[in-house]
Amino acid sequence: MKFSQEQMERYSRHIILNEVGVKGQIKLLESKVLIIGTGGLGAPAAMYLAAAGVGTIGLVDADTVELSNLQRQIIHSTKDVGKPKVISGKETINDMNPDVKVMTYHEWVSSANITDIIKDQDYDFIIDGTDNFPAKFLINDACVLLHKPFSHAGIIRFSGQTMTYVPGQGPCYRCVFLNPPAPDLVPSCKEAGVLGVMGGIMGTIQASEAIKYLLGIGDLLTGRLLVFEALDMEFRTVKLASRTNCVVCGENPTLKDLIDYEQRACEL
Amino acid sequence: MKIRVNGNEVLLEKAVSLKELLTLQQVRTPEYVTVQLNDGFISASGFEDTTINDGDVIEFLYFMGGGQVK
Numbered sequence: 001m002k003f004s005q006e007q008m009e010r011y012s013r014h015i016i017l018n019e020v021g022v023k024g025q026i027k028l029l030e031s032k033v034l035i036i037g038t039g040g041l042g043a044p045a046a047m048y049l050a051a052a053g054v055g056t057i058g059l060v061d062a063d064t065v066e067l068s069n070l071q072r073q074i075i076h077s078t079k080d081v082g083k084p085k086v087i088s089g090k091e092t093i094n095d096m097n098p099d100v101k102v103m104t105y106h107e108w109v110s111s112a113n114i115t116d117i118i119k120d121q122d123y124d125f126i127i128d129g130t131d132n133f134p135a136k137f138l139i140n141d142a143c144v145l146l147h148k149p150f151s152h153a154g155i156i157r158f159s160g161q162t163m164t165y166v167p168g169q170g171p172c173y174r175c176v177f178l179n180p181p182a183p184d185l186v187p188s189c190k191e192a193g194v195l196g197v198m199g200g201i202m203g204t205i206q207a208s209e210a211i212k213y214l215l216g217i218g219d220l221l222t223g224r225l226l227v228f229e230a231l232d233m234e235f236r237t238v239k240l241a242s243r244t245n246c247v248v249c250g251e252n253p254t255l256k257d258l259i260d261y262e263q264r265a266c267e268l
Numbered sequence: 269m270k271i272r273v274n275g276n277e278v279l280l281e282k283a284v285s286l287k288e289l290l291t292l293q294q295v296r297t298p299e300y301v302t303v304q305l306n307d308g309f310i311s312a313s314g315f316e317d318t319t320i321n322d323g324d325v326i327e328f329l330y331f332m333g334g335g336q337v338k
């Protein structure tokens with residue numbers, strides 16, 4: 001692969017970094033990242049990965065843009081209200097960086113389609129930008145079963161958390177949280193509220209993890225859960241215990257088929 | 269005795285069980301909180317029988333994502 005003059009200039013601040021360089025930038029351009037959910041977390045993650053020159057970005061979301069999304073989902077604009085989020089996201093990325101090929105999946109992930117979506121472009125890294133636990137467990141299990149690394153993140157009110165799973169390098173999301181909570185116990189973002197910037201902070205951490213993984217640099221959030229409290233402005237990383245009897249990633253896994261957990265309808 | 273809960277120092281007048289500590293820390297739905305005591309997970313069925321000792325490091329890990337259970 002040869003860089004054009006325009007690419008040399010576009011990625012010059014990356015190329016000058018010893019840890020990236022021309023080689024690293026080529027790696028990014030040849031990489032494929034799947035972003036599930038183009039909301040609070042997925043929007044900033046997608047934009048930074050696109051700006052960074054990740055060559056293929058997949059966007060998965062069945063939703064259409066609503067006015068109440070715009071307080072945090074910065075990949076969408078006022079003119080996009082009513083448009084499918086994956087289309088709006090694709091247009092923003094195309095405007096930003098013509099080097100990026102955007103794949104769109106206008107659907108919710110489920111046990112029926114997630115394997116095919118991940119395999120569609122044989123994605124190198126997956127970002128969980130979803131806002132509900134059934135999807136989070138589904139993404140975890142699918143990634144563990146397909147031996148794919150992924151970044152988990154969750155935000156609510158003024159709090160956020162994130163961790164990275166890499167096969168064989170530490171606990172998975174299910175190791176830590178076992179099973180989704182009962183649907184009636186979980187307030188949605190709509191009910192609980194969320195500070196708009198939370199998605200930006202956690203989503204860009206997810207993008208950083210993806211880039212580090214793709215380049216093979218630094219230490220990932222494997223075996224660690226990063227917890228962020230915006231009101232105290234405190235980041236803490238909790239070293240995670242291991243669960244050798246995890247049903248999906250443990251020594252004798254019993255979970256072989258993906259599960260569609262019951263989900264409370266979020267819309268009203 | 270002195271313990272650490274989610275990074276903060278907590279002083280306890282007497283030894284308590286993990287179940288009592290969850291109440292003291294106002295955790296409303298303990299069955300949905302992942303508890304790490306020092307280097308291991310403690311399952312919900314073990315909350316009552318686990319005694320907190322001086323110097324213990326405890327982490328309550330909460331579900332977070334679109335909603336939070338605390």
Ligand SMILES: [Zn+2]
Nearest residue numbers: 172175246249
């Ligand atoms: Zn696991």
